[in-house]
Amino acid sequence: MSASRARRRDVAIVSFAQLPPVRRDTARDETELVQPVVTAALRQAGLTRQDIGFTVSGSCDYLIGRPFSFVTALDGVAPWPPIAESHVEMDGAWALYEAWVRLQQGDVDTALIYAYGKSSLGDLPAVLTMQLDPYYLAPLGIDAVSLAALQARALLDSGRATERDLAVVAAARRGGAVAELLATPYLVAPLRRHDCPPISDGACAVVLAAGDAARRHARPAWIRGIDHRVEPHQLGSRDLTRSTSTAIAAEHAGVATIGPIDVAELHAPFSHQELILRDALGLGAEVAVNPSGGALVANPMMVAGLTRLGEAAARIHDGRARNAVAHATSGPCLQQNLVCVLSSEVAS
Amino acid sequence: MNRCAIIGIGQTHHKAKRQDVSIAGLVREAAARALADAELDWKDIDAVVLGKAPDMFEGVMMPELYLADALGAAGKPIMRVHTAGSVGGSTAIVAAQTVISGVHRRVLTVAFEKQSESDAMWALSPRIPFQPQLTAGAGGYFAPLVRAYIHRTGAPDDVGMMVAVKDRQHALKNPYAHLRIKGIDLAMVRDSPMLWDPIRYLETCPSSDGACAMVLTDEDGARAAPRPPAWVHGLATRSEPVVFAGRNQVDPQAGRDCARDVYAQARIADPRRDIDVAEIYVPFSWFEPMWLENLGFAASGDGWRMTASGVTALGGALPINPSGGVLSSNPIGASGMLRFAEAAMQVRDQAGEHQVDGARRALGHAYGGGSQFFAMWIVGRDRP
């Protein structure tokens, strides 16, 4: 069953708040990352925490090296009296998906979603090695940048992109002259530093509302479709130059049927991945991609995906966009992908 | 809003060390049994919802990525839930909600822990700068709650031992149980070492490797299933802060609220009368009487009387943990789902030697963190 075929309850993103991501935030613990964004998102939605029907968060223990970090983070929403709540050990975009599913049930009308991540505390490339198959991959010690570089090489070899194309993406997101970027040395060839994401700490929060609860807002960003898919883990079993899971999710989310798309927020931590994703989503040159700068500008782990959904919704909230596509990714070389289609128009 | 039914249930043989399998092998053992029970193949599944406790247990971060193909999820949605000890229950609830909402028709939900890859004490509490030094070990967190319960209710000190004996006797009837202690009796429990006074060794749960899986589906799927389904009559979660001034950790409000919600959905007015059997999360024996009160089976202060009367043993009026419970098998991430699955097995008349005759409605219960996260479902033989 796909999200696009069956009749769904109309659900919208009605507010989005984020901390400006920074390279290293030593002053805030996880509670202090969560509290301000939750407070801001609720205020923006005109709700109190007692109004919220369901709360769900995304975070990952390994980023800070401590089990159960989400337990203290929960204090940031002050769950008293007790609340209906859940947590995914994933990017917050999947927490939003869980909330969207929950709202389909019809008995609650609002959901609060938050995500936080402090990537700066650990050695992030080594931490991400822990995501790999523990028998054949993790013991080799291959890091996240090297994995992405294997994918980038495959894309270059396919003839569908050049190193210059990668630099054009990087220049568009983070500035700089293409020729100068290309003159810099490789980090892990064929990737240069500008092709790779920064390490960032951050947090964000989103409020979802359904039906009339959403219609109270001036310009809700209606979720017209949302879907996520995963691919096999072993890189040697995948075509690294295509994001088949993104394509499937896009089909189920209705990317092709929404009409003209004004903006796309793609969670592409590496420059070549933006090209692969544009291709998988069928986005034409007319679509403004990552006006926020995307993950090449700030990449707080577990937050950056939900941020894409929030940034895309914010463009609808302020009237700059009518239809938007948002995307989140997880795992090595775009292994898992979520696609969300947002519109200022509720489904007819 | 659709109805949700459980049509496939599988679990591993739980052991201290399942060194005969890989992590994938462990989860596939449970998942394959659930699929076989439902007479379905991997390709029949629309989505997978995976749950487990901290990733440090196995040293695999976000293992839904590594396990995607092992669980037949390639090209499909997969999610990973983590709500501490309640995660097995929360995971089943997330999976059920995808069916109830009409998003998916057939969902595989799996929870596991392979604790022997590391050491539970280490993985739960690595020594981290600025964090309070753990001076009492894992049970040191819960023993003071047990002491407070005994103090508040005046319960005699053998009630905990009675639970320890009863659940292990139940486990002797469950071929999947980890601890199968022949001849278990009060003397054996009393003579076991006192660890965290007032908690004795045999009043604590083991550390296990194991997995549990279920196939959930909608009404059409239930009709097509080869065996009678268990129907979801209600499901709920509640969370509260781990600490706050004046918090009642012995009888947490979140547990009471969660029970009230799930009973209301299932139209249960009197849980003691309307529920035939319950699988509740009892990692230390004294949590049985504590939860009996929190769940409304007994009045405040009377939980220990209910346990002492024998009502909660197999053959009693309200059997609690006929499977042997967490005291007999504890793969942490799966322990909550095992409670949910065992409840469903009871109403499907599938529990073999530990079947409660005529069980029509059952409660599955899980809790986690500092007695702060609760997940519950009511399942029934009849379509709601």
Place this chain on the structure above:
Amino acid sequence: MDRDEEVLEAPYRLEYTYQRSTGPVIGRFLGALRDARLEGVRTASGSVMVPPLEYDADGAATGEPTVVGPGGVVTTWAWVTEPRREHPLPHPFAWALVRLDGADSAMLHAVDAGSIDAMRTGMRVVPRWQDERTGSIRDLACFVPESAAAAAAAAAAAAAASAAAAGDDRPPVTMFPSPVALDYTVTAGRHLSAYLRALAERRIVGGRCPVCTKVYLPPRGACPTCGVPADAPVEVADHGVVTTFCIIRIPFDAAPFPPPYASVAVLLEGADMPIFHLLRGIPPEEVRMGMRVRAVWVADDQLGPTLASIRWFEPTGEPDAPHDQIARHL
């Protein structure tokens, strides 16, 4: 925000050697590596998967093992100029996906090619084996560009391993150790830092919530029930009442003393929630709920920004607090 230098930081290494049980399929492959051989497994669709798993990409069980390689083709690669500590080679090398002869999928490993100029997609490589092999993916040291000499070396290693294996009844590979060491810089955050710094001055400073007026130890970025910062500084006493306790009677790694000893929750005068600490100066069996206790601080030269600045608590000898004073606390 407070200045960063007021925040405490410390290095922290998350380190453990996991014990991986392999199951039959991975174990067989690692056993073959130990014998300097490469094997794949046949999937239900008839393709050959390397490295072998118990399942194919669709979850279906895989079948019989089959010999592959030893040579193969690089399908993609990346060049590492500055190897990391955990990488397999200490000098610049390539990561590559290598499709071994006879295989349909590619495996990831390192290629020791000497120079980035020696690497290209489609090049042929052969394995280089470790001299000492234990049954791990690292028994395959790396691949090297195919040459007569490299092929001969690989063949010689395989032949020697085969001869050794013939007269050898080593058990199959079922387990391997997998050491993990991740380095973090842990920060205490500004509220916890302020609390810990006060302890170094023999002061216990909590934070009051402006809404519910409760005093928290340590101060918090969010009052757990009100959702606003509970950080208005309030100094509380270093004495209070035991609300509950447990007696630890087993030895374990982090134990501060030989058992038995008491771990107590102490509600300090002026605070609204207890802190957990040790109690000394009384036989464990005499510890009571309601007992009045006071902090025993370490010597001045041992004070530091840590709760260990309080060595333990000890009884004051005053009459116990009435039960209703502690009834709502644990």
